[in-house]
Amino acid sequence: MFIDSAKIYVKAGNGGNGMVSFHREKYIAAGGPDGGDGGKGGDVIFQVDEGLNTLIDFRYKKHFKAEPGQDGGPSNCSGKNGENMIIKVPLGTMVKDEMTGMTLVDLTKPGQICIIARGGRGGKGNQHFATPTRQVPNFAKSGDLGEERNLILEMKMIADVGLLGFPNVGKSTILSMVSAAKPKIANYHFTTLVPNLGVVQIEQGKSFVIADIPGLIEGAHEGVGLGHEFLRHVERTKLLVHVVDVSGVEGRSAIEDFDTINAELEKYNAVLASRPQIVAANKMDIPSSEENYQAFKEELEGRGYKVFGISAATNKGLKELMYYVSDILSTLPDTILLDESREEEVVYTAEGEKPFEIRIEDGVYVVEGGWVRKVLGSTNMANYESLQYFQRALRRKGVIDALEAMGIEEGDTVRILDTEFDYTR
Template structure:
């Protein structure tokens, strides 16, 4: 049986688009064949897929990197490169995906959402056959493929159940679940008997059934991480109703009323919504008291909580007393609450957020080297395919710096003409060309180069 794992952190990366190819037609009796470089193939996507056969994230327990295949480079004779294969990450239903950097929700793999495109592969670049013009009949450049997208994510499994069982360890939650459903949890007389959530389906005659989750026993301080802390609490998030099981017989010397308040504080401290969920109290272990003692303790619990709208049920999981009353009450109340599954809304769109991260530039002054340092993913890519040794290539790069506000950023840092600028190991003397303004005029070949830059910023 696989180890139960309900949280994992992994790195994912889509496939880079294949680069366009530079080649020319070479045939006998054809002296100067035109460009025939083909387009690059599309990079593979990263896809999330619900697998109903899974109930744990154990496949991702040790983290790791999950990468889609890059697209192949275009070929000669207008041949398009092969597209990269997708990578499909299979997860249990109820898995919430978050961006590791911000903690924001990317998607919730529950409800109707059984397949989700997490990261798109890069688009393949155009081959040089696309850049032939009347004045440039032998273009010696092609479009690079769009870069891969990468992301570190947190996978968090939150079980899907209608009702959650809450309470201190060893109060009878596991025994209750085994009596009312087909679940077979391990039951023993020691703390932390249940270390993983157990789900059970309750079937009732003449009433609608429901799913119950036995949430591992809480302890005080769990909302701050004491004990297994959040490892317990996350699994009660989706439930529509809580059965709070309490040791009414005080077999471990605790006061049942204080226990109820302590657990409710943990629920509210972890998530305010949990503290406001509909709740009933199951006063358990009454078989260990005399009838008079049982009546007295149940009366005290009712006096404390029923005026606050929390219904109290006497119960014994050993004898079965009171269990049916609880189940039929819960079934009716769930009908009144209606079908409102808890689904987490998207807070982080990778396509939008990663584009902003990729387009970010940093400009800072390095006093030790007396240099202004400019960094950013797009600059690094630009330097990779721009021939800045040529006059036109350098003019194109200057326009790029101006259009993206980098020259303005340098001047805000106090740069003067003749100062040194460092970009990924390349050094430049700073001179702001009066003719280089955002949106300035460029000739036809330079416009083709700007089309190449569009592949970096135009993320589809």
């Protein structure tokens, strides 16, 4: 089964919490703070595996979570870092953020790895908060939360040559004749429902990958037929072999078919439409083809295309076509980007979350945000020094100023997560 897109959820590990601990041993009744730091949460990492050729595994497993970091321990012992979650994907997988639609990474190199979600940092133990005036810090920092994302995976085949054309023009037959691939072949439209790959061996040490891609029809750029599924896979090819049926047995014009397909490519992406094309006029074994072929060849060569008359069924002309394709490939760059103005693909990170947001709900000032959640989680409400540290942190970050700007009065209620406070100046 060929699966070329999937939606999954990934969650990096949370950082472990710092430890509140004090050194205790015989003859030392009141040692200093020795709480260890929490371990870092595991990352979610994508890795290219050349042995995979579909995304079918993600049909059955859609949630991936890395291991959290362990909490710190006494005697300055740091918690263990969480294990990374390594997700293996096929070569040619594009990873997008579902919420923003932004491309995070395009995995186009064998063995390529990329961190998609980073684990949270471990919290600091109370040993870090000792000062000359605060020698018994009874609080520590909690670990950061690991990143989480809903992702869209799209697989775009990586092939040197793409066989382009209407359904049932003989693309699968060509693939079966020039390579060891065994695609399903029958005399009806859309026989090919998934891309097929084959390796064409020209001579020792000289070969290329050719893809028989599902047939394209008018309206494909809008998703008609196999539309976008087809176009997604043709994007990566360096060279297109445009196959047309010149026999006329189905009552269609070879020139009109050629123009229709190229019009669909132009509407989908102008860079894709400008990809080099070689034209293969197929079904030359049918008696009516010769006359049609001559008119077709004259028209297309007048536009600057190289045209080969072939018969995939009888293997006529295929050797000459493949040798010519190989020669052209040797002159093309290794990578042709879909958009030549684009810089090299990098992982994009969305803007950081705001440290806090304040809203008024039934007269209560509700303070929310990742930073607020973290600092509250690090506070020991039963310890005076810890509460003072918490209050200073709120003021330094601008929470107090923001509350006053919103008109908070003495005695008003402030809610941070599930904890409520009475506001005092």
